[in-house]
Amino acid sequence: MNRIKQIFELKKNILSIYFTAGYPNTDDTIRIAEALEKSGADMLEIGFPYSDPVADGPVIQASSKKSLDQGMTLKLLFEQLKDLRKNVTIPVLLMGYVNPVLQFGVENFCKACAEVGVDGCIVPDLPMVEYEEFYKGCFEEHNLSNVFLITPQTAEERIHKIDGLTNGFIYLLSSSATTGKNLEVGDTTESYFGRIKAMNLKNPTMIGFGISDKQTFDKACAYANGAIIGTAFVKAIEEGNLEESVSGFMKKFKD
Amino acid sequence: MVLTSGLDKKDMKYKVNEKGYYGDFGGAYIPEMLYPNVEELRQNYLKIIDDADFQKEFHQLMKDYVGRPSPLYLANRLSERYGANIFLKREDLNHTGAHKINNTIGQILLAEKLGKKRIIAETGAGQHGVATATVCALRNLECVIYMGEVDIERQAPNVARMKMLGAKVVPASSGSKTLKDATNEAMRDWINNPVDTHYIIGSVVGPHPYPDMVAIFQSIISEETKKQLIAQTGNDQPDYVLACVGGGSNAMGMFYHFMDDENVKLIAVEAAGKGVSSGLSAATTYLGKEGVLHGSRSILMQTEDGQVVEPHSVSAGLDYPGIGPQHAHLFKTGRGKYVSITDEESLDAGLLLTQLEGIIPAIESAHALAYLEKMEFKGGENVVICLSGRGDKDLDTYIKYFNL
Missing domain, CATH: 3.40.50.1100 (Rossmann fold)
Structure with missing residues (x-):
């Protein structure tokens, strides 16, 4: 059974952490993954950097640029991830843009994911129709979940379609925004989260974009199976001792 | 501008299909x-x-506002120099100075x-x-x-x-x-x-x-050109149509109504920058591979890892690492010929037009003009070049290059 499905059966209030591969230093990828598991993260999203990340705000853009400038590639990432499952047992997803996947080759990409123990992918600029036609078969063959995003503007019919195509979780954007904005749960957000909850989707939901601390995390968990933290974490590991920064950051989410 | 509902199936070979694709290119990767x-x-x-x-x-x-139709001007001295009838589609005369x-x-x-x-x-x-x-x-x-x-x-x-x-x-x-x-x-x-x-x-x-x-909005360029060619030459099909390509909007407007006239040769001129192999270039079809950029599948300059490569051209309007998906389709099917011109060649062509015809072209458009140097004419061919913009904005670059 896929680790993503398992975690949602075992736990509530899933805390998933995003970080950019090869940042702050090229060799930090596995170190961060291991430190996160140790400090209590439930799930990991490892970003493979792209030169033109249109869905991301300045912090994740800058981390991607630094990582690329230091020589990170998708090929190198898969080499690093050969050691992933030595000490990491929680679900791991890769997140990035479609062009590097295309150049790597979809088949090769899925195969490499399966070999290193990656459980799923989030590719924000991969359209649903393309996924259905050209990627789905390959993803399923390698037991990979593909996670789609929905926003407050996504129509109900489309949400149902996404729910039908997904077999991991649905990534609920708290607002239509690039990454790094703060979550403000006002009336409109609340009614949107409530509306999604009432749809009784077959997939669990995770709220992302704008979650930065215990307070926003708890708020998100009231409406979904958990939440995803990206920008705030990437910012927290910019400097200093990596393991200390990770455990210091994660402490904020403990009761 | 065409009424899109008037298009029938035979016109669709190079146009977008119902899924948003031109052959292998296009889509909405967002x-x-x-x-x-x-x-x-x-x-x-x-x-x-x-x-x-x-x-x-x-x-x-x-x-009333843009000043269309823009003239199709038979450039006499330029024609004499190259031994062909060279017509300039004067988009530089539009309000705001470009197409x-x-x-x-x-x-x-x-x-x-x-x-x-x-x-x-x-x-x-x-x-x-x-x-x-x-x-x-x-x-x-x-x-x-x-x-x-x-x-x-x-x-x-x-x-x-x-x-x-x-x-x-x-x-x-x-x-x-x-x-x-x-x-x-x-x-x-x-x-x-x-x-x-x-x-x-x-x-x-x-x-x-x-x-x-x-493309539909820009297609007014070729729609007018066809009428003007009939009036001036009696034939709406020239031998060659040339335009510069960054993303490719003036070229697509210039090619649009000629795409299905298979005997009209379409030539798209990309910016070679300091030379296609110099590492400072924007010659996308020469240096690029298929991939996704800015929401569509096309041809773009990229690393093996799929990272977009920074382009270079002296002309800011051509300094783009991709081309539109319809251009990628014209390139791949061979319907269009995609060539490139260096910074220096384009600046020289800009000065030449200025001195032969009294028209200072945008450096972008000068790329298309520069390709005339590389063409061979038997004599009497009709050639249409899209003069996509005027050169006022480029005076600094011209002045520095020529020490004027």
């Missing part, structure tokens, strides 16, 4: 945050464009029909930014223009024009700080302002339906 905006546009653009009121207003503005206004007029009317209150755009040379700021002033809509920091420096007069027109010019300071990055910033703005904002993309790039929509 994050979910942009889906509702792009989908709204996709569902409505043809309906709006085909509407009689829209057509009337568009053509009225083209005539860009054809598209911005079309899109601003469309944005109004969609009820949008705020307009954003990216710009490279500043021509599209000026054309967008102009129509926003004309229709009283808020206007935000994203422009690379590097381009802001090398195109100062256009920045001043945009500001005077009431637009806010936001510097794009990521990546190469040029057109590609300005486009990223504009897309980010659209993601963050999903309801009231329309993004006027300036070229035949971006997710479907943008490449098709921009």
